[in-house]
Amino acid sequence: MLTPEEHQRVVKILKREPTHTEEGIFTVMxxxxxxxxxxxxxxxxxxxxxxxxxxxxGENAGIISIGGDWVAAFKIESHNHPSYIEPFxxxxxxxxxxxxxxxxxxxxxxxxxxxxxxxxxxxxxxxxRNRRILEGVVSGIAHYGNCFGVPTVGxxxxxxxxxxxxxxxxxxxxxVCRRDEILYASASGIGNPVIYVGAKTGRDGIHGAxxxxxxxxxxxxxxxxNVQVGDPFLEKLLLEACLEAMKTGAIVGIQDMGAxxxxxSSSEMGSRGGVGIEIDxxxxxxxxxxxxxxxxxxxESQERMLLVTHKGREEEVxxxxxxxxxxxxxxxxxxxxxxxxxxxxxxxxxxxxxxxLAEEAPRYDRPHTTPLRTAPMKPPSFDFASRDxxxxxxxxLASPDLxxxxxxxxxxDYTVRTNTISGPGxxxxxxxxxxxxxxxxxxxxxxxxxxxxSPREGAMLNVAESCRNLATAGALPVAATNNLNFGNPERPExxxxxxxxxxxxxxxxAFFETPITGGNVSLYNETLGEPIYPTPVMGIVGxxxxxxxxxxxxxxTGRSVMLLGGLGETDPVRFGSTQYAKTxxxxxxxxxxxxxxxxxxxxHDAMRAIHQEHLAESAHDLSDGxxxxxxxxxxxxxxxxxxxxxxxxxxxHLLFHEASSRILITTTNAARVxxxxxxxCIDCVTLGVTIRLRFEITNRRQKLVSVASAGVASPGIEHxxxxx
Amino acid sequence: MQIGVVVFPGSNCDHxxxxxxxxxxxxxxxxxxxDETSLNNFDAIVLPGGFAYxxxxxxxxxxxxxxxxxxxxxxxxxxxxxxxxxxGFQILVESGLLPGALIRNQSLKFVCRDxxxxxxxxxxxxxxxxxxxxxxRVPVAHGEGCYFADPHTLDTLEAEDRVAFRYLDNPNxxxxxxxxILNEKRNVLxxxxxxxxxxxxxxGSTDGxxxxxxxxxxxxxxxxx
Numbered sequence: 001m002l003t004p005e006e007h008q009r010v011v012k013i014l015k016r017e018p019t020h021t022e023e024g025i026f027t028v029m030x031x032x033x034x035x036x037x038x039x040x041x042x043x044x045x046x047x048x049x050x051x052x053x054x055x056x057x058g059e060n061a062g063i064i065s066i067g068g069d070w071v072a073a074f075k076i077e078s079h080n081h082p083s084y085i086e087p088f089x090x091x092x093x094x095x096x097x098x099x100x101x102x103x104x105x106x107x108x109x110x111x112x113x114x115x116x117x118x119x120x121x122x123x124x125x126x127x128x129r130n131r132r133i134l135e136g137v138v139s140g141i142a143h144y145g146n147c148f149g150v151p152t153v154g155x156x157x158x159x160x161x162x163x164x165x166x167x168x169x170x171x172x173x174x175x176v177c178r179r180d181e182i183l184y185a186s187a188s189g190i191g192n193p194v195i196y197v198g199a200k201t202g203r204d205g206i207h208g209a210x211x212x213x214x215x216x217x218x219x220x221x222x223x224x225x226n227v228q229v230g231d232p233f234l235e236k237l238l239l240e241a242c243l244e245a246m247k248t249g250a251i252v253g254i255q256d257m258g259a260x261x262x263x264x265s266s267s268e269m270g271s272r273g274g275v276g277i278e279i280d281x282x283x284x285x286x287x288x289x290x291x292x293x294x295x296x297x298x299x300e301s302q303e304r305m306l307l308v309t310h311k312g313r314e315e316e317v318x319x320x321x322x323x324x325x326x327x328x329x330x331x332x333x334x335x336x337x338x339x340x341x342x343x344x345x346x347x348x349x350x351x352x353x354x355x356x357l358a359e360e361a362p363r364y365d366r367p368h369t370t371p372l373r374t375a376p377m378k379p380p381s382f383d384f385a386s387r388d389x390x391x392x393x394x395x396x397l398a399s400p401d402l403x404x405x406x407x408x409x410x411x412x413d414y415t416v417r418t419n420t421i422s423g424p425g426x427x428x429x430x431x432x433x434x435x436x437x438x439x440x441x442x443x444x445x446x447x448x449x450x451x452x453x454s455p456r457e458g459a460m461l462n463v464a465e466s467c468r469n470l471a472t473a474g475a476l477p478v479a480a481t482n483n484l485n486f487g488n489p490e491r492p493e494x495x496x497x498x499x500x501x502x503x504x505x506x507x508x509x510a511f512f513e514t515p516i517t518g519g520n521v522s523l524y525n526e527t528l529g530e531p532i533y534p535t536p537v538m539g540i541v542g543x544x545x546x547x548x549x550x551x552x553x554x555x556x557t558g559r560s561v562m563l564l565g566g567l568g569e570t571d572p573v574r575f576g577s578t579q580y581a582k583t584x585x586x587x588x589x590x591x592x593x594x595x596x597x598x599x600x601x602x603x604h605d606a607m608r609a610i611h612q613e614h615l616a617e618s619a620h621d622l623s624d625g626x627x628x629x630x631x632x633x634x635x636x637x638x639x640x641x642x643x644x645x646x647x648x649x650x651x652x653h654l655l656f657h658e659a660s661s662r663i664l665i666t667t668t669n670a671a672r673v674x675x676x677x678x679x680x681c682i683d684c685v686t687l688g689v690t691i692r693l694r695f696e697i698t699n700r701r702q703k704l705v706s707v708a709s710a711g712v713a714s715p716g717i718e719h720x721x722x723x724x
Numbered sequence: 725m726q727i728g729v730v731v732f733p734g735s736n737c738d739h740x741x742x743x744x745x746x747x748x749x750x751x752x753x754x755x756x757x758x759d760e761t762s763l764n765n766f767d768a769i770v771l772p773g774g775f776a777y778x779x780x781x782x783x784x785x786x787x788x789x790x791x792x793x794x795x796x797x798x799x800x801x802x803x804x805x806x807x808x809x810x811x812g813f814q815i816l817v818e819s820g821l822l823p824g825a826l827i828r829n830q831s832l833k834f835v836c837r838d839x840x841x842x843x844x845x846x847x848x849x850x851x852x853x854x855x856x857x858x859x860x861r862v863p864v865a866h867g868e869g870c871y872f873a874d875p876h877t878l879d880t881l882e883a884e885d886r887v888a889f890r891y892l893d894n895p896n897x898x899x900x901x902x903x904x905i906l907n908e909k910r911n912v913l914x915x916x917x918x919x920x921x922x923x924x925x926x927x928g929s930t931d932g933x934x935x936x937x938x939x940x941x942x943x944x945x946x947x948x949x
Contacts (some may be wrong), residue, residue: 132905136795139833139834142833142834146775146834146865146867147734147736147775147778147779148736149736149774149775167769231778232775233733233734233775233777233778233779233780236733236734236736236775237733325733340916346859357942410833410835410836410837411833411835411836412834412836413836414836414867415835415836415865415918415921415927416736416740416773416865416921417739417740418740418743418744418920418921418923418924418927420927421926421927432926434743434747547926548926548927549927563781641827713918
């Protein structure tokens, strides 16, 4: 709802009291979800331009050049609040929404990735609900993406108690088209018809955007009717029809009806084009009878698009939509006066300057203090020295965060469209672009734990890790999209998390030359006053030549196991952010790992050079769980490794610290790999050799881990779900 | 030679099949819209994967009534090869061109992964280029791929050598591990795995390509004869 001050602002703009419909329109357009009113002044700090960027923030999706005359459109969106209330439909419509953002721009979606966060699956009190939400979300994503025919090629799934009442469902989508096929969401040409296509409008999802702009309370379950219902089949038809209709050249501008539906699509298109839009609501296809202007404007019924065509060429577009069996009707026209004017049953229901709705929302410089954290700096008392490292490793590999997520991604069609070169379970996804002979690598990553302990350093580490994932595959990171998931920005200590994370991200994105081309902000992720960890999620896109990928797993015995970046450093304070701290010590403290961005970039460059010379047989970057977990993930039932370390660190620290800037490879040419690293002043150590059937780690002759290589196979997440 | 790839509203593997024939096999393939009633220009028809008409009812239950299915029935009756992949198999079963039914996977979940297939017969235009017992690694991606039929039908299929492929690692609970079957005249094949997704070395396997290549080979033999 509008605050009293916001209401006054509306009165000032209109020079009168708003009607009921107008009040509703302002409420959704000025909601946090649509207007970014708490984050906008800080988002300006992010770098948004670069040599690959064709379209930065402000459109339905960002666009980058990918070689030849081809471009990629990509963006990330959250559907956190709906997925908590109704996991299946909440997640399904999240996929639907982001896909429309992509094909609205003329690009055919070729890849989807999901970043998911849930409460602990094995928590005695909330585990059953968390598991139910997980299963619902996964089947919702599968339902929508599989039917639509876009491969879900990767993502992540993390569990923390702070997501008990606030799961995060962030969906990334990417599409490609020729540069001259890009269409923008801008209306122009006075007298041009405004055309509605797709599903009929119903009462579903009314005020969804406002719901996503408030905390959850005990009454939130009553908001179930605010969650929309998705129809992936209809969306598939809409995709094909839109792409075909765009080819006629009759379309001037097009925008999907996502959050705030007809309201946002019409006023934003009008505002971007500096024109007015007049709509006769009697002509809007309606699924229910007796709908009011208010309901029609605020409905978030799915699978709808608004487009403007050249006057007199409507029939060319109608013909295509008829072929695909879709409704397409002219509901209004473009006018010169810049106003959004709605008539219903002969009565003017609303008359608002488009610009005021889309651009004049209040911008708040909300007070921010120091970021919320209750975790101590000092480690708890814990007997690190007498740990059995083999046992700890196996416990870590079976933990919800680190265990295999195969159970999840096997429910997604990840091979449709025959472009998937690296699918789920890899460091990053790789999809080829058939038309260009080049490929696109995508990494989707967040780390709430790091960001909780230091929002600024955590966000920087987040960017670094995403870029490292891409470098491991041989790709050059070129652009990014971000999803900022935070708690209530009206709390200064939460606002501080947001500000610091954005500033850290800005610094790192500038350094790694990955400008942000668009994204999403999801605030008010709190339930009964309990906020989530500050959880920015980065989707970073890289480019590479199309070729067979280098696998993560060891391929042959007798290969040198090498660690680019060296063994790295840690200390008792920095160790408090690790998976080991979370899972074994069962406490969180201190700070995230230290990051030296120049060193990080050097490791990436070295890795890309190693790729170019085809020196690596396998490659995997180090992240959660540290060196021992990474080695275990590379092992197969038949091929393990004998690793000899030389370090002063105590065993648990040495094996499980999470220092950044490290990539593990196997090679037959250790000498050349060394040279490449030395040329770039990058540490590089040969840790040992791949061997048959065993997995052994020693440090200075002290045996730390010794187990059959089959013994470090990660059990799947399903072993948590099968529990009754 | 020209292969027709049928496009129903909701087909989503149509481009993949089209691409595999045109680019991995260098054979011309063209799309056939679902209201087409004549297939005279085509030497073989592919019913691709997807969710024809949304498949909100039983998979393939609506598609069987589409105009093109009448033409396909005639095409098959005249001996033309018809190849149903995944949703295409479901449509062939719903249309009665193949016996049995495809029901929900035993896991009740969609499954996408590579499976190992064993070639059970080489006596068909789709398998003539393989050898009996040849194993193939091909992906599956379906929610309703559990092949089901009464024991008599299953016995008949086996007795008449009409089981084309069996799973070595059954992903969906199909009876007798059946992954693909032929009609009596052996010119209609339905299979749940996706050979068109295993036709390019970049996709990790080219085993599926040998199935498509068999079809192409047998068509060129026919036209040469």
